[in-house]
Structures are given as C-alpha cells and as structure tokens.
Amino acid sequence: MSDENENENEDLSMWDEAMDEQAEAETDEENAEAVELDELQEDAPITGEEKRKLDTILDIPVTISMEVGRSQISIRNLLQLNQGSVVELDRVAGEALDVLVNGTLIAHGEVVVVNDKFGIRLTDVISQVERIKKLK
DSSP states (O other): OHHHHHHHHHHHHHHHHHHHHHHHHHHHHHTOOOOOOOOOOOOOOOOHHHHHHHHHHHTOOOOEEEEOOOOOOOHHHHHTOOTTOOOOOSSOTTOOEEEEETTEEEEEEEEEEETTEEEEEEEEEOOHHHHHHHHO
16 A cells, blocks of 8 residues: 555656646746847858859759659559559648759649649748758
8 A cells, every 4th residue: 555655656746846847947938038130131242253153053954853742562563553543642632742953852832833834833942951951
C-alpha cells in the first residue's frame, strides 16, 4: 500500500513540476517586449565588374519542372501499365505542386490555365537560406 502511495506522490510531484514550468512559460510570454526592426536598405548599386560577372551566368540554361506527386511501384506493376491505368500519387488533390530547378525544390505553386496553356502560379518561394541548408 505504501508503494502505491509513493508512486502516486511521485506522479503528482511530476505533474506539479510540469504545471509550474507551463505557468513560467506563460508568464515569460506575457512579459515579452516588442522589438522594433530597422527598415531594409537597398544595397549599393552593382559595379561594372559585378555586372559583368553576373552577365556571364545569366544565360546558363537550367531545367525547371513541376512535380504533381510521386509514387513507388514495382517493375512488375510498371510493366502492366497501359492506356487508362491510374497511378496513385502521394499528394492530396488540391495540394500545392513542387517547383524544381535542376532537381532542387525552389517553390510551391498551383496550376493555372493562360491562353489555353498550362502554367503555374507560385504560392510559396523557398528562401535561399533553406535551399542552401538542403544542399548540405
């Protein structure tokens, strides 16, 4: 019987500690102060040398592709595909497409039709910092 009481007391003390931590966190949030940030300033104009360097890479072709979704199937099932076959993808209908440049995710978007041609409207562009993190 005493063992059960000790276990209950331990559980209650752990619960009390967790509640105290939550109360402290809420107090910290209430005492938080707003921070004013400086406005972003435009960088200095590009020098002639920088412009020449930039011009050398601007004409390099890259492959941009839109990915609706993915699926993994066995070679046996792949060979059985024919006209009218349906392949289930890992995305839900209406979910944003991935926009890839040379196989690297750079944005998400949605399909649009412009002048009887498909296009994609970018809804979320991945930041340069996030893209660099994915390379490592």
